[in-house]
Amino acid sequence: RLRNTLRILLGNLDGYQPVENPEYTLLDRWILERLHEVVAECRKAYEAYEFRKVFNSLNQFCTADLSAVYVDATKDRMYCDATTSPRRLASQAAMHEIFTSIAKLLAPILAFTADEAWEHAGFTTGTVHEQDFPEANDAFAPSDATAKANRLFEIKYSIQTAIEARIQAKEFTRNNEADVTLTIPESDAALLDLLNDREFATEFFIIAGLSATLGEELSATARKTDLPLCPRCRKHEPLLESGLCERCDDVCNGTK
Incomplete structure (x- = not known):
């Protein structure tokens, strides 16, 4: 290892x-x-x-x-x-x-x-x-970043549980096909903007998308995303006329 x-x-x-x-x-x-x-x-x-x-x-x-x-x-x-x-x-x-x-x-x-x-x-x-x-x-030295990450790992466990239930039901086969709807308690309100940041959420949880709102307790549901698959990065994203997502199109054209 x-x-x-x-x-x-x-x-x-x-x-x-x-x-x-x-x-x-x-x-x-x-x-x-x-x-x-x-x-x-x-x-x-x-x-x-x-x-x-x-x-x-x-x-x-x-x-x-x-x-x-x-x-x-x-x-x-x-x-x-x-x-x-x-x-x-x-x-x-x-x-x-x-x-x-x-x-x-x-x-x-x-x-x-x-x-x-x-x-x-x-x-x-x-x-x-x-x-x-x-x-x-x-x-x-351990800071607020560690505290936030540790809580996000707990949230990730709930998200993963919801995704695995849908995979077992054969609705889709991979994590990155999942669109997740997440509810977090008021005590996690400081994480709401971060969770609704698409770039962060899709990377951290390795999913297609996430929508988070405040509620009484932590809960998550998952469904198969409607977004197409980018053939270059293999992520589910809106595609441009080139057939690639915006990020990949920019990289391939040397504009980003």
Whole structure:
């Protein structure tokens, strides 16, 4: 799992050029704040010579947070956005920070794996074993972004339950075919605008669309979307005369 995670990160970092002040989305902030926690946990474990805790912490992060959530949700922007897209550049900046931190944290216990990954990254500052050990970055200490993301993951569970019921009923076969109607309690009112942001909701929940309103309690229903499938990004979006969605049309024509 760790080796595969490094491989995926390296693939997504192809052509990476650092940018000043990346425009991090909520999802980017959340994964970087989780990385901050993992770095702190691993440093503490190393100081206590508890190498198993280092491995467990990194494995849990790579499996549950990075691969299952972040890499999956950002796949669309990485594969289909223009290379100059602010959110794609932000993801690359986040993945660069994650890759370098994981490689350095792995170096003492998986020396050859970390060294090989570092070499493939093409860094010119020497081997991974010559680098400064990562430190938790206070700029990514847990913030409101983590609290919002954690609540959104709870909401995602309700949405997924509604979608799976429709899939089992054979109304459609994939998450990204689902149009979701969501009701959230007043206590989640601060999330309403975010949930009704189409770009955010379709990426975070990997669905076709979402309409959220305030109500008494959290509930979700799903139905098959009426929107056509874009043949390039494989998302259900309104199509232009070119047969592509607006985003893909702009990317293919070099206008975005």
